[in-house]
Amino acid sequence: MFDVNDAATILLRDLTRETEKRKAAMDACLRVLRGETHPPAARRAFVAAALEAKILRGD
Template sequence: MRTGHFRKPIVIQPGRIDRDRVVVSVSDAAEVLLRDWPKPTSERRLAAIRACLAVMRGEKPPRVARQAFIVAAKDARILLGDQI
């Protein structure tokens, strides 16, 4: 299983306004998508989950999951930053 770290972390705010979360790897992204996502299922969230699975299987590089996660986070309006 490949969990790949992202070159740059992604900062999101999935819940309370004072609780930012820094996502640094594909496994972090998958955990947020599966456990802490604030909105019901959307196509972008499902695409991000599929991208994380593809990386974990070794089929894609981590940047694919990172980009899909950013798109889903923007869609859910929880993205605070993706270039720390």
């Protein structure tokens, strides 16, 4: 299991292509870290970006 910090690290390290989904995921992670939103929002955005980058397999 990983947290928002791990997700942000993956977005920065492994998802290097600048896309709208990556940007949305980074923004969502930052909002969680600032206490402005809840983790499920960042999770949804991260999953969308990871699927787009083909580093996460959809079921």
